[in-house]
Amino acid sequence: GAGVSQSPSNKVTEKGKDVELRCDPISGHTALYWYRQSLGQGLEFLIYFQGNSAPDKSGLPSDRFSAERTGGSVSTLTIQRTQQEDSAVYLCASTPGGQSSYEQYFGPGTRLTVT
Amino acid sequence: GENVEQHPSTLSVQEGDSAVIKCTYSDSASNYFPWYKQELGKRPQLIIDIRSNVGEKKDQRIAVTLNKTAKHFSLHITETQPEDSAVYFCAASIQDYKLSFGAGTTVTVRA
Numbered sequence: 001g002a003g004v005s006q007s008p009s010n011k012v013t014e015k016g017k018d019v020e021l022r023c024d025p026i027s028g029h030t031a032l033y034w035y036r037q038s039l040g041q042g043l044e045f046l047i048y049f050q051g052n053s054a055p056d057k058s059g060l061p062s063d064r065f066s067a068e069r070t071g072g073s074v075s076t077l078t079i080q081r082t083q084q085e086d087s088a089v090y091l092c093a094s095t096p097g098g099q100s101s102y103e104q105y106f107g108p109g110t111r112l113t114v115t
Numbered sequence: 116g117e118n119v120e121q122h123p124s125t126l127s128v129q130e131g132d133s134a135v136i137k138c139t140y141s142d143s144a145s146n147y148f149p150w151y152k153q154e155l156g157k158r159p160q161l162i163i164d165i166r167s168n169v170g171e172k173k174d175q176r177i178a179v180t181l182n183k184t185a186k187h188f189s190l191h192i193t194e195t196q197p198e199d200s201a202v203y204f205c206a207a208s209i210q211d212y213k214l215s216f217g218a219g220t221t222v223t224v225r226a
Contacts, residue, residue, distance in 0.1 A: 042216035
């Protein structure tokens with residue numbers, strides 16, 4: 001079946017503008033995660049959704065970052081008033097949910113460049 | 116929170132030789148340790164994982180070992196091939212959802 005998809009694949013924006021990044025998880029996956037990967041770095045956890053609720057938002061770097069998920073499916077990560085340090089690849093992942101489903105299936109990522 | 120350190124940051128091996136990547140973690144409550152492979156320009160993919168009740172797991176040329184006392188785990192790739200060239204990430208998880216990743220190891224297999 002179809003894997004996790006993300007859009008856009010690349011986004012160039014000017015400093016101060018708002019951006020929206022979209023994630024479509026695997027159909028039926030109840031858990032969804034956002035990560036940020038800066039150049040040469042590991043993956044930094046941002047937020048976790050179980051269904052439409054976000055029990056863990058502890059990784060969001062500032063109040064300029066927010067995310068929502070609707071219908072237990074699509075999620076949008078919004079960055080307001082973008083800064084140059086926001087430039088990174090933003091990865092989304094999903095899992096079926098439940099105690100036995102640990103493997104996270106990643107999307108291809110959105111490369112965000114703030115000029 | 117959990118802190119995962121990964122070494123080395125880069126690793127170059129001759130084709131056919133073995134590659135070993137080591138990770139340490141800080142929280143003794145961590146109970147799940149996956150390894151992800153990320154080829155250039157592609158998404159991370161799980162290659163092997165281990166739970167805290169197991170000391171070693173093997174899948175063909177790949178094996179992972181876990182030492183809970185020392186809080187470290189390692190990835191072993193034997194008989195390396197050019198297609199093993201990629202960035203490898205270790206991770207640790209306390210809860211069943213939140214992964215803390217190492218910074219990654221860039222493995223280059225020389226033909």
